[in-house]
Amino acid sequence: MKxxxxxxxxxxxxxxxxxxxxxxxxxxxLPINVSERRILKEKYICLAGDFGIWRKxxxxxxxxxxxxxxxKNPGEFSGAIEPVFACANGVVLSVNSSRAxxxxxxxxxxxxxxxxxxxYTHISxxxxxxxxxxxxxxxxxxxxxxxxxxxxxxxxxxxxxxMLKAYPKKVGTANNRDIYSSYSVDITKKSxxxxxxxxxxxxxxxx
Ligand SMILES: [Zn+2]
Numbered sequence: 207m208k209x210x211x212x213x214x215x216x217x218x219x220x221x222x223x224x225x226x227x228x229x230x231x232x233x234x235x236l237p238i239n240v241s242e243r244r245i246l247k248e249k250y251i252c253l254a255g256d257f258g259i260w261r262k263x264x265x266x267x268x269x270x271x272x273x274x275x276x277x278k279n280p281g282e283f284s285g286a287i288e289p290v291f292a293c294a295n296g297v298v299l300s301v302n303s304s305r306a307x308x309x310x311x312x313x314x315x316x317x318x319x320x321x322x323x324x325x326y327t328h329i330s331x332x333x334x335x336x337x338x339x340x341x342x343x344x345x346x347x348x349x350x351x352x353x354x355x356x357x358x359x360x361x362x363x364x365x366x367x368x369m370l371k372a373y374p375k376k377v378g379t380a381n382n383r384d385i386y387s388s389y390s391v392d393i394t395k396k397s398x399x400x401x402x403x404x405x406x407x408x409x410x411x412x413x
Contacts, residue, residue: 221315222405223313228284228295228335228339228341229295229315230295230317231294231295231296231315231316231317231322232294232295233294233342234293234294234342234409234410235291235293235294235325235342235408236250236274236277236279236396237290237291237293237324237346237365238250238279238288238289238290238291238365238366239240239278239280239281239289239291239299239302239375240287241313241344243291243342243409244345244410244411245410245411245412245413246407246410246411246412246413247413248413249278250275250277250278250280251275251276251277251278252276252278252364254276254358255272255275255276255277255364256272256275256276257273257274257275257359257403257405257406257407258271258272258313258396258399259271259272260272260396262297267391268391268394269392269394269406270385270390270391270392270393270394271386271393271395271398271399272307272401273368273390273393273402274325274327274364274366274367274369274390274401274406275367275368275406275407276364276365276366276367277341277364277365278345278364279349279363279365280362281349287331287349287351287370288348289306289344289345289346289347289348290326290329290346290347290348290349291343291345291346292312292324292340292341292342292344292346292412293312293314293324293341293342293367293409294312294314294341295314295315295339295340295341295342296312296313296314296315296324296338296339297312297313297337297338297339297340297341298310298311298312298313298329298334298335298338298340298346299311299312299313299336299374299386300374300384300385300386300387301332301334301335301336302387303332304360304384305358305376306328306354306358307327307328308327308328308329308332308347308356309326309327309328309329309387309388310325310326310332310334310346310347311326311341311374311386311387311388312324312325312326312389321373321376322369322370322371323370323373324367324368324369324370324405325366325367325368325369325370325374325376325388326346326347326365326366326367327365327366327367327368327388327390328349328350328362328364328365328366329346329347329348329349329350329365329404330347330348330349330350330351330354331347331348331351332346332347333345333346333347334346334347336383337346337397341388347361349364349400350362350363351364354413363413366390368388368390368403368406369387369404369405369406369409370388370392370402371401371404372389372401372402372403372405373401374386374387374388374389375387375388375389375392389402389403
């Protein structure tokens with residue numbers, strides 16, 4: 207009987223281990239609804255939406271280096287509601303719901319002791335708040351829906367996905383909470399890209 211009790215304790219320990227394991231982001235998944243989310247296929251990325259390319263000035267934006275990858279809407283119907291997931295275990299650091307440039311930033315603890323921050327821009331219907339714990343099955347929001355794309359432009363039918371190595375930039379305070387943004391449009395020198403960003407491709411498997 208004593209031996210059984212010992213075994214039961216071990217089983218309980220194993221059962222609760224995932225609770226502690228959730229603290230770390232060990233494995234990263236694509237933020238989109240595809241069948242194998244560990245594998246980054248080239249067809250998922252928009253033409254001219256790769257990491258590190260130069261973006262000429264357009265609209266009111268100055269020229270800058272592209273600091274993420276633009277991931278296409280994988281849905282069957284362009285512009286339909288399509289989920290955007292968190293890429294790994296983490297905690298929501300900041301949320302911004304300002305129209306086409308809405309974004310969510312998630313902070314991830316790495317087992318090695320470091321931290322990375324994933325950012326998802328051009329999303330709508332945001333379903334998380336700062337402080338929320340998330341994992342790779344958590345829906346953060348959706349690709350921009352068809353009605354809004356008609357208003358704002360079909361070119362926004364992608365998620366601009368970044369992996370920051372630097373702590374995001376403080377841009378304000380609301381409800382006693384600091385608000386952060388990425389450095390997306392601030393990078394005007396090639397040498398600055400790797401100071402702030404990882405190439406998101408390194409977090410996934412190649413096809
Ligand atoms: Zn982009």
